[in-house]
Amino acid sequence: MNGTQAAGALLQVEDLRVAFAADGREIRAVDGLSYQVDAGRTLAIIGESGSGKTVGCRALMGLLPASAEVSGSARLRGTEMIGLSDSELRRHRGQDMAMIFQDPARSLNPTMRVGVQITEAIRAHRKVARSEAHVQAVELLRLVRIPAPERRFHEYPHQLSGGMRQRIMIAMALACRPKLLIADEATTALDVTTQAQIMELLLDLQAELGMALILISHDLGLAASYADEVIVMYAGKIVEQAPATRLFGAGGTVKMRYTRALLDAIPHLERTAHTELPVVSGRPPDPTALPAGCSFAPRCPAAADDCAAKTPPLTEHAPGHRWACWHPCENGVPA
Ligand SMILES: Nc1ncnc2c1ncn2[C@@H]1O[C@H](COP(=O)(O)OP(=O)(O)OP(=O)(O)O)[C@@H](O)[C@H]1O
Ligand SMILES: [Mg+2]
Structure with a gap:
């Protein structure tokens, strides 16, 4: 509550509320959540x-449509996320913080090699040369236990199994070690x-x-x-x-x-x-x-x-x- 962060809490959520308007009526999708994660x-x-x-x-994560009315507090490492x-x-x-979603088929770009997608995820957050991002992307593929990462780097999502695609999603989420x-x-x-x-x-x-x-x-x-x-x-x-x-x-x-x-x-x-x-x-x-x-x-x-x-x-x-x-x-x- 009063803006203090409990000792040890990485994330402190206080009275988080999200409402949407639907045909003039209010959908209270989230109605006063308070919790913490250490x-x-x-x-x-x-x-x-x-x-x-x-x-x-x-x-x-700030990943709701503009129509969402969000109130309350979510402090991550002491910094307020709501309203940024x-x-x-x-x-x-x-x-x-990073988030991975249920459906990698929809979250991955089918026309882009998976390695390039990871490289772009890295470069979206960090100013690194393409060649360095490539090295880091292969390292991430290795981190998520993808065999033969150098080869997989050049494959398209449809060439991978569902489990492999989910590993790619995890690699992308971990690009900056959240x-x-x-x-x-x-x-x-x-x-x-x-x-x-x-x-x-x-x-x-x-x-x-x-x-x-x-x-x-x-x-x-x-x-x-x-x-x-x-x-x-x-x-x-x-x-x-x-x-x-x-x-x-x-x-x-x-x-x-x-x-x-x-x-x-x-x-x-x-x-x-x-x-x-x-x-x-x-x-x-x-x-x-x-x-x-x-x-x-x-x-x-x-x-x-x-x-x-x-x-x-x-x-x-x-x-x-x-x-x-x-x-x-x-x-x-x-x-
Ligand atoms: N963009 C939106 N506009 C209006 N209502 C929404 C929107 N997104 C979600 N909702 C509503 O908010 C409520 C909570 O949805 P939410 O997606 O968080 O449920 P969930 O617990 O994740 O469900 P599931 O297990 O199906 O994923 C639902 O009533 C949903 O219809
Ligand atoms: Mg859901």
């Missing part, structure tokens, strides 16, 4: 489609084996380069396997946040039924004895007409009158564990 740590941001995961991260001009943001993008890397569904389009390889690569690179990592996904399984900390989003808000170790495994203490439902949707995780709770049905609310009180109440099997009357605040109830619910689960299972 250097070298991995945060997973999880939630159903439309919960505001991408918009919240694009706001940090395009040229100021460009200086931070690449150097301090302190924070945001991976938005970066492995969703890949088969399970390739997905695991790319995730291992990201974690290796994180350790090698000392980066913080934000993993955006709708898949709580990914968070269980790779994250230190988990944020669960619903209708633009954080509804639960905890260290991964508190949520997953036999001793997991999930508090929100929404998180519980996401967890129960993971096929390969061991289920606890008491997961008869039907996976929560229904759809996320219309973002232009959010229900009063708790946005999840209309779908929640435990909803009572107070849920629709008053919005539960996101409060830290146990060390590092925040949740926003009037009737939380007990011992990780519905009360």
Whole structure:
């Protein structure tokens, strides 16, 4: 809050809000996010489609359309990102923070050799000669474990597999060795084996380069396997946040039924004895007409009158564990 940066925080987000206008109505895509990411740590941001995961991260990067109304604060290494001009943001993008997206097929230029695309990413941020950028690009290909990088440099995106293309995207994002890397569904389009390889690569690179990592996904399984900390989003808000170790495994203490439902949707995780709770049905609310009180109440099997009357605040109830619910689960299972 008051502009101070918590010790150790690389990124400190306070009351971040993003709204769009749609036919005269307001879409509250991100509705008051506050969290921090420490250097070298991995945060997973999880939630159903439309919960505001991408918009919240694009706001940090200054990558939203001009129609987006952004307010609140996001300080990266102490510098406020919200409200910076395009040229100021460009200086931070690449150097301090970078983002990789779900669909490399759309993000890469099909008519340009991949090595040249990496070279251009380097030269967009640093004044280096083309020959030096070439050397650095090959080095980046090696960094992302692409075999025969000198040869691959000259290939076009269509000559590479999906996993290889995603490695190229990672190489481009790492061109200036950012302190924070945001991976938005970066492995969703890949088969399970390739997905695991790319995730291992990201974690290796994180350790090698000392980066913080934000993993955006709708898949709580990914968070269980790779994250230190988990944020669960619903209708633009954080509804639960905890260290991964508190949520997953036999001793997991999930508090929100929404998180519980996401967890129960993971096929390969061991289920606890008491997961008869039907996976929560229904759809996320219309973002232009959010229900009063708790946005999840209309779908929640435990909803009572107070849920629709008053919005539960996101409060830290146990060390590092925040949740926003009037009737939380007990011992990780519905009360
Ligand atoms: N440019 C835009 N104009 C208007 N509304 C937008 C725009 N971009 C996103 N939205 C809306 O903002 C809300 C949050 O979208 P966002 O893309 O952040 O969801 P998400 O959690 O990343 O979902 P997914 O898992 O499908 O990627 C959605 O209701 C979406 O329709
Ligand atoms: Mg998204």
